[in-house]
Amino acid sequence: MRTFGLDIGTTSIKAALLRKEGEGIILDSITVAPAPPKGILSESLVDHQAIANEIKEMLQSAQIKIPDVVLSLPENQVYTKIIEMPQLSEQELSAALKFEMEQYIPLPLDQVRTDWQEMEKREVAGKQVMDVMIVAAPIVVLAKYEKVLALASLNPQAIESEIISVHRALFPILNTQTNNIIVHIGSATTSIAIVKNGLISMAFSIGVGGLAITRAISVDLGIDLTQAENFKKVYGLSNDAFEGKIGKALTPILESITGDLRKATLLFKEKNGGAAINQVVLSGGTALLPGIDVYFTNTLSTQVAVSNVWKVHGISNVPDQVVVDAPSYNVVIGLALRGLV
Numbered sequence: 001m002r003t004f005g006l007d008i009g010t011t012s013i014k015a016a017l018l019r020k021e022g023e024g025i026i027l028d029s030i031t032v033a034p035a036p037p038k039g040i041l042s043e044s045l046v047d048h049q050a051i052a053n054e055i056k057e058m059l060q061s062a063q064i065k066i067p068d069v070v071l072s073l074p075e076n077q078v079y080t081k082i083i084e085m086p087q088l089s090e091q092e093l094s095a096a097l098k099f100e101m102e103q104y105i106p107l108p109l110d111q112v113r114t115d116w117q118e119m120e121k122r123e124v125a126g127k128q129v130m131d132v133m134i135v136a137a138p139i140v141v142l143a144k145y146e147k148v149l150a151l152a153s154l155n156p157q158a159i160e161s162e163i164i165s166v167h168r169a170l171f172p173i174l175n176t177q178t179n180n181i182i183v184h185i186g187s188a189t190t191s192i193a194i195v196k197n198g199l200i201s202m203a204f205s206i207g208v209g210g211l212a213i214t215r216a217i218s219v220d221l222g223i224d225l226t227q228a229e230n231f232k233k234v235y236g237l238s239n240d241a242f243e244g245k246i247g248k249a250l251t252p253i254l255e256s257i258t259g260d261l262r263k264a265t266l267l268f269k270e271k272n273g274g275a276a277i278n279q280v281v282l283s284g285g286t287a288l289l290p291g292i293d294v295y296f297t298n299t300l301s302t303q304v305a306v307s308n309v310w311k312v313h314g315i316s317n318v319p320d321q322v323v324v325d326a327p328s329y330n331v332v333i334g335l336a337l338r339g340l341v
Helices: 045-062 090-104 139-151 162-174 210-221 225-235 241-271 292-300 309-313 326-336
Strands: 002-008 012-021 024-034 068-073 079-086 112-124 127-138 155-161 179-185 190-196 199-206 279-283 303-306
Touching (some): 012 326, 068 139, 068 162, 068 326, 079 112, 090 127, 127 139, 127 155, 162 179, 162 199, 162 309, 210 241, 225 241, 241 292, 279 292, 292 303
Parallel strands (some): 068 155, 279 303
Antiparallel strands (some): 002 012, 012 024
């Protein structure tokens, strides 16, 4: 059984093909390419064709010939909300959610495609309730991605938000009786999910990511973006290099992320009788910055782990150069794991 995931990001495009053999999962193929300059955010058919051409070349080079693909949408392109509902049958819940969605989705329902998933069931003040995750994606956004896939001769088997993919990628270490926070730092945004008993309890995104960090270094040191990106990866939060200027440039953006994490943690505690967050799990390429795990540990006073999807699922046949960049592959591997786990 094989599944194929495709992650069309702001700065890169990733594709991965996984195969299940017995109880094991094997990486058959993986490929990465830079995203065309204007990327998926463009409204131009010329730019969409450029992305499709890049995807076709990638897949041909990686010998991925399966046309059915699982695709992700960036968290800032979808609306995700977890709401509390009475415990209802699937049919009753489906009917009730049509009214609930109008309160939580900031667009008319005829302009979005919606989906929902039952989460935790519990008793509150003697009442049987459950959490339900509702997700809505604007039809115009979906149409853009579907157009690119059609130009690349691919069929969307499923489309889901990034945080759901990351949650699946890291599920074995999240499926515990403890409470964890996923912090997925992408290029343009940071997606955050609080996970309780293995299930997503809260999810939201912040409008800063790895690109903002690179730009800050570029401005503070007066260097171009390419050089700033290289310095970021090599020196991270080091106080030694360049008189600590790189670390100082990074700090305001990381403070913005940790500030929102503190607010989310307080809200979670209020809703869950003071329950503590036991671990922060870092995801995305920025999770590899030297010193970032120590920064989050010191700032949040919580155990911090840098994710490794290859180790978590025991995936075999992974090239060495891909192993070391494990956190940056969580989205695409999470997509490819759909249907396998």
